[in-house]
Amino acid sequence: MKVGIIGATGYTGLSLLRDLAGRPSTEVTLVTSRKEAGGKLIKIHPSLAGYPGYRELILEDPNLLEKIKEKEPARFPEVIFLAVKHKAAMALAPRVLNLGSKVIDLTGDFRLKEKELYPKWYKFEHECPEYLSQAIYGLPELHRDKIKNARLVANPGCYPTSVILALAPLCQEGLIRQGTTIMVDSKSGVSGAGREPSLGNIFCEVSENFRAYKVVGHQHTPEMAQELSFLAKGRISLSFTPHLVPMNRGICTTTYVLVQKVSGLSQITEIYQDYYKNEPFVRLKEQGQIPETLDVRGTNFCDLGLFYDEDEDVVKIISVIDNLCRGASTQAMVNLNILSGAEENLGVNLVALRP
Numbered sequence: 001m002k003v004g005i006i007g008a009t010g011y012t013g014l015s016l017l018r019d020l021a022g023r024p025s026t027e028v029t030l031v032t033s034r035k036e037a038g039g040k041l042i043k044i045h046p047s048l049a050g051y052p053g054y055r056e057l058i059l060e061d062p063n064l065l066e067k068i069k070e071k072e073p074a075r076f077p078e079v080i081f082l083a084v085k086h087k088a089a090m091a092l093a094p095r096v097l098n099l100g101s102k103v104i105d106l107t108g109d110f111r112l113k114e115k116e117l118y119p120k121w122y123k124f125e126h127e128c129p130e131y132l133s134q135a136i137y138g139l140p141e142l143h144r145d146k147i148k149n150a151r152l153v154a155n156p157g158c159y160p161t162s163v164i165l166a167l168a169p170l171c172q173e174g175l176i177r178q179g180t181t182i183m184v185d186s187k188s189g190v191s192g193a194g195r196e197p198s199l200g201n202i203f204c205e206v207s208e209n210f211r212a213y214k215v216v217g218h219q220h221t222p223e224m225a226q227e228l229s230f231l232a233k234g235r236i237s238l239s240f241t242p243h244l245v246p247m248n249r250g251i252c253t254t255t256y257v258l259v260q261k262v263s264g265l266s267q268i269t270e271i272y273q274d275y276y277k278n279e280p281f282v283r284l285k286e287q288g289q290i291p292e293t294l295d296v297r298g299t300n301f302c303d304l305g306l307f308y309d310e311d312e313d314v315v316k317i318i319s320v321i322d323n324l325c326r327g328a329s330t331q332a333m334v335n336l337n338i339l340s341g342a343e344e345n346l347g348v349n350l351v352a353l354r355p
């Protein structure tokens with residue numbers, strides 16, 4: 001199968017290339033960068049140089065997609081990943097779809113169903129809202145059946161992946177206490193901000209430091225509410241605060257939920273066990289065990305730890321993922337597996353890189 005990556009010089013592009021190197025019968029035939037067009041991929045990512053399929057790949061200009069297809073139609077990818085900045089995918093996805101390839105988009109440009117939410121949360125007007133209804137939100141645990149036939153998959157955000165998986169069983173079972181707001185507190189490694197340098201993510205600003213950011217209004221909030229409300233068949237309200245921690249990769253999310261109709265931790269555990277019983281990439285910790293980011297590093301796993309504060313009727317869920325893998329590239333490869341009819345775990349690494 002031929003695949004391509006637009007935005008191959010960034011962190012999620014690199015992570016995708018690592019994942020795809022482990023997927024049998026997969027050939028990456030197109031990689032792009034505007035700034036590095038014409039140069040060798042392995043000059044930008046020397047860590048990929050050991051894989052023969054990448055040694056001769058040349059970065060191409062994403063503005064020339066139509067010309068590339070016209071000149072060499074046989075090499076044009078069947079599926080193209082968009083690993084570009086927010087807003088850039090809006091212009092690229094329709095072009096790629098018109099060229100006959102399927103799209104797996106890693107940005108937030110097609111995740112929200114209501115176009116009115118984009119100016120408020122992303123600060124732009126959506127340029128092709130007609131695509132929002134056909135885009136399938138690419139969280140396999142929720143939308144596996146629809147992903148199978150999708151032409152445009154909106155791969156979930158990293159924070160929302162950790163939050164939605166933490167809350168899905170409680171929302172579906174109607175156990176969130178009515179009229180309450182779920183509190184969500186997430187901590188992310190710095191690779192979540194991408195490879196492009198900015199003052200806030202240089203070493204001396206991040207090392208030995210721990211800070212919240214976008215305390216109100218983070219753009220991932222409506223995506224969580226959209227998917228959880230869909231599961232709950234009613235409005236789910238949540239308040240989300242992200243933090244930056246001095247590590248390269250990983251997300252640890254703590255979610256605080258006021259519940260109703262709950263008898264104790266064993267009931268909650270049974271609900272989660274049942275909900276995730278056929279899910280290969282969600283692991284429930286044993287009672288009392290606390291999930292750690294190092295146990296999922298470099299993998300597609302989401303580890304969940306369940307805790308119940310009986311005095312306050314509060315359920316606390318700790319969820320950990322690797323932001324670049326489960327939060328981006330490996331989840332995107334699982335979506336590729338689903339939409340191409342392959343086994344869901346084809347090529348997916350199952351062992352974390354620890355320490």
Ligand SMILES: NC(=O)c1ccc[n+]([C@@H]2O[C@H](COP(=O)([O-])OP(=O)(O)OC[C@H]3O[C@@H](n4cnc5c(N)ncnc54)[C@H](OP(=O)(O)O)[C@@H]3O)[C@@H](O)[C@H]2O)c1
Nearest residue numbers: 007009010011012033034035083084088107192194195328
């Ligand atoms: N980092 C994470 O943990 C993570 C997790 C989930 C989702 N995401 C999302 O995934 C996307 C990529 O993130 P990243 O961390 O890989 O970013 P990044 O490291 O900054 O890389 C961005 C890539 O996109 C290319 N690009 C940027 N603007 C473009 C445009 N207008 N047209 C074509 N190519 C463009 C860049 O190369 P050129 O500028 O040379 O073209 C570069 O290759 C973002 O939307 C991000 O929100 C990231």
